[in-house]
Amino acid sequence: MSSSKPAVVIDLKFERREIDAALSHALPGRKVMLAADKDQDLSSARYAVVWKPDRDLLLRAPNLQVLFSGGAGVDHILTIPDLPPLPIVRFVDESLTTRMSEWVVLQCLSHLRQAPAYRRQQREHLWRELPQPEAKDVTVGIMGLGVLGRDSAAKLKMMGFNVIGWSRRAKDIEDIDTFDNSGLDDFLSRTDILVGLLPLTPDTRALFNAGLFRKLRRGGPLGGPVFINAGRGGSQVERDLLEALGNGTLCGASLDVFEVEPLPADSPFWSLENIIITPHAASATDVRALLRHVEQQIDRYETNQPMQHVVDRTVGY
Ligand code: NDP
Numbered sequence: 001m002s003s004s005k006p007a008v009v010i011d012l013k014f015e016r017r018e019i020d021a022a023l024s025h026a027l028p029g030r031k032v033m034l035a036a037d038k039d040q041d042l043s044s045a046r047y048a049v050v051w052k053p054d055r056d057l058l059l060r061a062p063n064l065q066v067l068f069s070g071g072a073g074v075d076h077i078l079t080i081p082d083l084p085p086l087p088i089v090r091f092v093d094e095s096l097t098t099r100m101s102e103w104v105v106l107q108c109l110s111h112l113r114q115a116p117a118y119r120r121q122q123r124e125h126l127w128r129e130l131p132q133p134e135a136k137d138v139t140v141g142i143m144g145l146g147v148l149g150r151d152s153a154a155k156l157k158m159m160g161f162n163v164i165g166w167s168r169r170a171k172d173i174e175d176i177d178t179f180d181n182s183g184l185d186d187f188l189s190r191t192d193i194l195v196g197l198l199p200l201t202p203d204t205r206a207l208f209n210a211g212l213f214r215k216l217r218r219g220g221p222l223g224g225p226v227f228i229n230a231g232r233g234g235s236q237v238e239r240d241l242l243e244a245l246g247n248g249t250l251c252g253a254s255l256d257v258f259e260v261e262p263l264p265a266d267s268p269f270w271s272l273e274n275i276i277i278t279p280h281a282a283s284a285t286d287v288r289a290l291l292r293h294v295e296q297q298i299d300r301y302e303t304n305q306p307m308q309h310v311v312d313r314t315v316g317y
């Protein structure tokens with residue numbers, strides 16, 4: 001299609017038919033190219049929408065002005081070698097936020113109501129009622145009070161949990177005790193279920209380690225602390241996590257993200273009874289919502305309004 005509007009290149013892992021369907025409702029009158037078409041000349045592209053892009057994308061599309069992340073996280077972009085100093089816009093949308101909160105609430109309820117233990121009993125044909133702690137006696141500590149962490153916190157409160165949160169900058173959130181870096185130990189000492197919703201940055205890499213797990217509250221109603229992570233696998237030290245799950249420092253976990261994805265078939269995590277694994281699927285990007293968001297932000301850019309959700313490259317998220 002010939003068009004005077006600057007062109008877009010898409011490098012996403014969706015099926016082509018899903019992208020085509022989404023494009024029938026977004027980016028009208030604009031040339032949209034797929035990076036997967038290896039013979040396509042991408043030099044006219046001014047915008048790229050990417051999820052873990054091929055290494056050669058920036059060479060093939062040297063005239064980009066804005067990079068759009070296909071997800072909320074941007075570590076897959078910030079780690080591209082020789083990344084030019086372009087603005088990076090991350091994906092923020094109600095569909096993504098709602099899905100994540102559903103996953104977080106599901107995992108917290110699963111551990112509260114002993115889903116892994118009942119699953120084991122069902123396999124053994126064992127009819128035995130287990131204790132039912134009350135949500136109000138369980139403190140969920142959320143690390144990362146951004147778009148996803150705040151929505152999860154509000155929905156966990158609705159389910160009756162006591163919720164506290166930790167973030168880089170101090171926050172004031174109704175009904176939630178919040179902590180910044182200086183209050184980390186205090187935050188951990190009150191936490192029964194730790195939820196990780198942090199971006200992967202140099203500061204958050206390997207943050208969930210043996211020392212941190214040992215600081216979580218002991219003697220709580222779940223019989224021991226639980227670790228839930230849907231941020232990034234690079235924030236967890238998996239050797240420490242396995243050890244903590246094995247020696248009772250942690251009594252359970254729900255893991256959506258891993259240091260290596262897909263989780264290798266021979267990983268010891270697969271056979272642990274006290275954990276729930278999902279395949280980096282806590283909250284999937286809806287490609288229709290993504291392309292609508294890209295269109296909105298391009299409209300802002302082209303009419304000299306500030307784009308929203310622009311990443312601060314100095315802090316990495
Ligand atoms: P936001 O940028 O809105 O929030 C990030 C939060 O992390 C902020 O509260 C920020 O603090 C906090 N934070 C960042 N660095 C530090 C630090 N060094 N110390 C303490 N707090 C820190 O991100 P989102 O909520 O939108 O998304 C969070 C992450 O979730 C994404 O980056 C991505 O990795 C992951 N994700 C995973 C998905 C999945 O399916 N598994 C789906 C979508 C996202 P402050 O508020 O002070 O800035």
Ligand code: OXD
Nearest residue numbers: 070071072073283285
């Ligand atoms: C994201 C993700 O960052 O899906 O959006 O992990």
